[in-house]
Amino acid sequence: MEEFADLEPFRKELLAHCYRMLASVHEAEDAVQETYLRAWRAWADFEGRSSVRVWLYRIATNVCLTALEQRGRRALPSGIVAPSTELDTVGAQAPDGIGWIEPIPESRVADDPAAIVTLRESLRLALIAALQYLPPKQRAVLILREVLAFPAAEVATMLDTSVAAVKSTLQRARARIDETAPTQGEVYEPTDPAARALLEDYIAGFENADTAALERALRADAALEMVGTTTWFSGLVTCMKVMVSAAGEPGDWRMIPVIANGQPAVGSYYKGEPYGIAVLTPTPGGLTHIHVFSTPSLVTYFGLPPTAPGP
Structure with a gap:
């Protein structure tokens, strides 16, 4: 069907939508x-209404x-427990029913530079984490109305409900997001020179074991989260x-810059072997968050080589 093939250009934006809903790129x-x-299967019955x-x-x-009916919410460590104070803390697994938020490569959700800039804010880890506190229907309404700007009548049709129900659901979702979403202030775009400078300090800090570079990169209130465990640290001294x-x-260490969730990130290798992805939140004054996905x-999912390249 040639006409059905015309649907392929929607794939990346649909992936971004499903990721906001599910917080897992694989799901x-x-x-x-x-x-x-x-x-x-339904193409023959699509009537163009x-x-x-x-x-x-x-x-x-x-x-x-439907997928969300079968599992609990996904989270980051800071959404589950208080920060750790012991450096040798062994991260415990999340309580039953909670999984981990996953990072998403920017290249998977957009090609067009203008579209990428528009997408970035709606894919940042802080927002993805906040969305997971919403009941699924509220999450869907908030994303469809606030992120994708679909009219209330179209959202009502999508969800088989009334316009009035969409409006009241959106009000509840906004109130809940206001309670759960952290206030981050200004966050630099990954291409901003200030963001690049912080990224370079972070990379130099690890590749060269340069303590001064690491300290330059972090803001006083920085947080370091070891996603995949319930371990995270808060404050410049502890981090x-x-x-x-x-x-x-x-x-x-060897680190290669990438972009994840609309934020600067690195693919990390330890002694030549792949380690994972670290996603950085650059702001005036330094990095406020480092999320390490080990x-x-x-x-390789981010398109990087399976072993560390040369210097």
Whole structure:
């Protein structure tokens, strides 16, 4: 079907939508595949009463809502426990029903530079984490109305509800987001020279075991989260102790810049082997958050080589 093939350009934006809903790039990819499968099966019955884009978002949103019925929310360590004070803390697994938020490569959700700039704010880790506190239906309404700017009437059609219900659900979702979303202030774009300088200090701090570079990179209220465990640290002094200890000797680490969740990030290698992805939050005054995803397979998922390249 040639006409069905015309739906392919929507794939990346649908992936971004499903990721906001599910906070897992792998679950989001499965949801997009299921969306296209359902669309293929229903294509002959599509009567054009709405645009194809609205029709696809309706399918994708309902696929996500079904997936969310079968599991609990995903979170970052700071959304589960208080910060650790002991440097040798061994991170415990999350309580039952809670999984971990995953990072998403920017290249997976957009190609067009203008679209990328628009997407970045809606994919930042702080917002993705805050969205997970919302019940699934509230999450869907907030994303469809506030992020994607669909009219209330179209959202009501997508969710088989009334316009009045959409409006009241959106009010509740906004109130809950105001309670849970941290106030970050200005966050630099990954391409901003100030963001690049902080990224360079972070990389130099690890690759060269340069304590001064690490200290330049961090803001006084910085937080370091070890995603995949319930361990995280808060404050410049504690974070520096952890990072200086982890930096080891010059040459132990190799880091390659990437962009994840609309934020500067690095693919990390330890003694030549893939370690994971670290996502940075650059602001005036320094990095406020470093989220370390110590999953080696993420390195190749972000399009990086399977072993550390040369200097």
